Amino acid sequence: MSAPDRTPGRPGRTTGLGRVLVALYAVFAIAAVSRAGVQIATDFHEAPLAYLLSALAGVVYVLATVGLGRSGPRWRRVAWVACSVELLGVLTVGTLSLADAQAFPRSTVWSGYGSGYVFIPLVLPVLGLIYLRRESRAARPPA
Secondary structure (H helix, E strand, O other): OOOOOOEOOEOOOOOOHHHHHHHHHHHHHHHHHHHHHHHHHHHHHHOHHHHHHHHHHHHHHHHHHHHHHOOOHHHHHHHHHHHHHHHHHHHHHHHHHHHOHHHOOOOOOOHHHHHHHOOHHHHHHHHHHHHHHHHHHHHOOOO
16 A cells, blocks of 8 residues: 655645545445446346446446545546546536436436435536645645
């Protein structure tokens, strides 16, 4: 396990807001993967697209959790990509689920911009990206 990022006078990645983001992503990862697993195993024929999108969301949440929780440039890139894919997914699936409800007979984590989850799937990647941007700016050496 690698040591947390430490800049003098600056807490590691998994303290403060970083720790809250990792915890929220972990909860969503467990919820989305579990829900998709049950849906795919029991009712896949009813809404394959919706259930596969929920599984994809679960994988993205797992990657975001690990990327935000680990240190180093590789994990930072994983977190950037995961949060970006999540935001793109929420916006795309949210728009499509409202524009063509027939295509989504069952909701996904990202349907209606995450309305079934109090819009947390819409807010979470924005917070993650803001956090990552702020962190990368703070880590830059002074000019």
